[in-house]
Amino acid sequence: MDSSMLPEQYKTLTNSEMKNRIHAIKEKLGEDLFIPGHHYQRDEVIQFADTVGDSLQLAQVAAANKKAKHIVFCGVHFMAETADMLTEDGQVVYLPDMRAGCSMADMANIYQTEEAWVELQKLFGDTIIPLTYVNSTAAIKAFTGRNGGACVTSSNAKTLVEWAFTQKERLFFLPDQHLGRNTAFDLGVPLDQMAIWNPIKGELEFEGDDIEQIKVILWKGHCSVHEGFTIYNIREVRKKYPDMNILVHPECSREVVALSDDFGSTKYICDVIDNAPAGSSWAIGTEMNLVKRLIANHPDKHIISLNENMCPCLTMNRIDLPHLLWALETIEHGKQGNVIEVDELTTQEAILSLNRMLQHSS
Template sequence: MELLDILEHEKKEMMPESYKNLTTAEMERRVKEIKEKFGSKLYIPGHHYQKDEVVQFSDVTGDSLQLAQAAALNKEAEYIVFCGVHFMAETADMLTSENQKVILPDMRAGCSMADMADIDQTDRAWEKLQIVFGDTILPLTYVNSTAAIKAFVGKNGGATVTSSNAKKMLEWAFTQKQRILFLPDQHLGRNTAYDLGVPLDKMAIWNPITNELEYDGNNVEEIVVILWKGHCSVHENFTVKNIEHIRKTEPDMNIIVHPECSREVVGLSDYAGSTKYIIDMIEAAEPGTKWAIGTEMNLVNRLIQNHSDKKIVSLNPFMCPCLTMNRIDLPHLLWSLEGLEKEEISNQIIVPEHITKDAVLALDRMLANV
């Protein structure tokens, strides 16, 4: 029912075809005009993975939670045009005040990882896991999840995590309960738990399609981390073969990857960390150093452009940008802004109050422990 509630609160419209016929120069000129016209009433957060054509107009760039928090701190803005994906705009709506309107320029801008855990699947999983393990499990969810999943976690005593604070939050969770259910990204959960010393044979995977627990070994009682069978479609495309190729052709090249990559890839890399960690590492690196980066291609290209004093490549040379993130483009941004100019709001994100209440609990628990 939560998903239906959210859909009923969101007015979805498609951009008119005429916007596709405008020149880049025309669109850039109009966006600048509208930004100047609205001034502080308009705020445009832009995710690191956005195209340059969008990022150039962003008032702030960052990761998903950072952008939502920045929007919440900006009390002057009446309109927040969020250049990211759906779950990010949901978080911004939950953290901002009632008089602020959060708009997603294209409702098709979703996240395949977030979509791999819906609330019905999670409710079924929780019911079955309670039968197997009793009241010994604390749920955690990566912020890359829907508002409904965040609310489920908040309602059941858990918290959200980011790729930057996942280790600290898992440590906190183990002080609360014997076991952790980690949603929706199995790789971030596995990599973080492994770094904390949890053996792989004490981790299991929850398969939401079969509604079953998948694990090696015979003793289910030894399982302490239950990983939801979800993943990032971008980061899962970095492979051991990519690393082997770099080691063979560029043995002096540093390899740095995001923890949404598989355990095998993270284990063979020189460094692994959040988007901010990757950016900070490249900025602090000595001129002349070499880096193969395992994360989204728009960000990698931007780092290449901004750091010409270093040799930077994508760990996977055939990697494409995040397709859903890239649905937010210059035509959709302009269409959203021209709608505001006409007092016609399209694609407003409104999370129902009962979902917001429990989801914010999960966010607040995280913020209280990091």
Template sequence: MNILELAQKQSTMMPDKYKTMNTEAMEARVREIKELLGTSLYIPGHHYQREEVIMFSDDTGDSLQLAQLSALNREADYIVFCGVHFMAETADILTNENQVVLLPDMRAGCSMADMADISQTERAWAKLQAIYGDTIIPLTYVNSTASIKAFVGRHGGATVTSSNAKEMVSWALTKKERILFLPDQHLGRNTAFDLGIPLDAMAVWDPIKDVLEDEGKSDIKVLLWKGHCSVHENFTVQNIESLRASQPGMNIIVHPECRREVVEAADYNGSTSYIIKMIENAPSGSKWAIGTEMNLVKRLMNHHPDKEIISLNPNMCPCLTMNRIDLPHLLWSLESILDKNPVNVISVDRQIADDAVLALNRMLERA
């Protein structure tokens, strides 16, 4: 079930009163509830969230980091996850049964995660097994649904993050001759290439057409799922060329979810955490064009006024699904806890959670 279907299935919608409250009243009420609930409440906020939400987060970080922090927080009865659906699922998988995970707006999904559903994946696996036999191990980016993580766990594979993708791909290739990398083809391609695997040893699986686009290639090592991040795919080589011409002193840093040609043309590439650290450690007066989500770019601009920071694509907007979590939805979630009727609870099926933990633990053991 994708996030649109989940949103349609959801019967409880945010009451209109939250749409008409002024910002000052909402902020004051959130502070009041946080004080009332104390350590029984934990609010993790992803780097790409709006500033109006991040200001109330107990911790900020990437998706897996926040899920791990949620799991370590045994005092919290309620975890209000300010991110997207797959992140809240991972938090529910890693926390104990007595902890309740809420997502302030059920429409906050991830287009990349929705590009690989379990039915497509099972069909692809059967066809790829018919082509290559038992020579494939699956890896999935943590930006995937719980069902995909569970599939990977059942088949001996592991999850990966953009920070540890190289380590996990290297590990996987000691287990089997080939890997199937879901759901982001760009992270898979960039990681494999950086490890010395040539592009002609990679092939793309199209889940819509149910075909391997490059089946004629010989000695395939990496099977890439045809998925992508709708934000990072909008950064282009033309953006870089234009910037090089107009501002030759600008450092260009991009996320590895960008296309291969964009990563090659940039000066640096790395995970969200890598980008943040690069900017933090950069000398005062340095100039940076960043190819990642706009909320984070704006936050880095505000936190580092001594540096010139711009978005690599001047026409970029924030991640639309991440942006669905706003102050009214956060307040609604918190008041529903006070009313002892929590809304938008994320609860992963026990068997799916158990299988997904296998994939997560294979990664965490190497962290």
């Protein structure tokens, strides 16, 4: 199975043909097959998911799943890696399209991270604990594991940052500067006690003269989707809909979060909208597939995207019906393709990081 080239026969099938085949394979494989789906996936894929959630929910479900032989992960590469590391040896994890990556995760590679760690130790000594957002490679998770740190998700970042400060004086947060900054600020760390590590220049960027006051070192990375929401978008919504609630994801910039009415993880956003009263109005700053799904599922509420020109996450969007069917038929024919497999040492070290996260997540 060539991981990059969808076979021609899948390009000519109708949607109904593909749906019928997927239903048939799901019925045939039964409990041997498990399909987790992230909230940002296309509707055409989500309809076949056995569970839908954010990164933390899917990590917990993967860890608890002991039955399925085949786990077809409808998300992106780092999520499938996490599933592989948390599941049993006899379980196989597949990604329907190997091009479904994450631009944020790609902003921090292990070589840059190891170099940064050496330089930061020179500057601050043994006073730093690393935390990595789950939107990172298995190698970065392993780095945090062997250095006493943990993974975080947008759902539990606050809890894990609080924990990290009980372990060390300083925090090294990667790869998303915005989640790190928003979480630390929400916990009372002033902006002038935060610095940015620039991996391209290999240097620390901060304002002020006293390096000793720095408590949080943020990796210079971001989510290209959430960074697309701007102060201008907020002003336009306030102007057009003065009574509208603005709810954004913490991967948005500090300025956008500060001007919003509320912010929180993907799960938090879903829960707020689910529990909002009929007739309430919301502008939501997160991925477009999810916003459209919330609009469709809540016709009693006025919901818009904070930036209505925003595109869906391009890498999440790579997984579609043809790729899902291709993955399932490959399994049905007793073959393996697009398998996600993390080596044993990386898994062992990353599991330390993931387990510390799961221990602190209800």
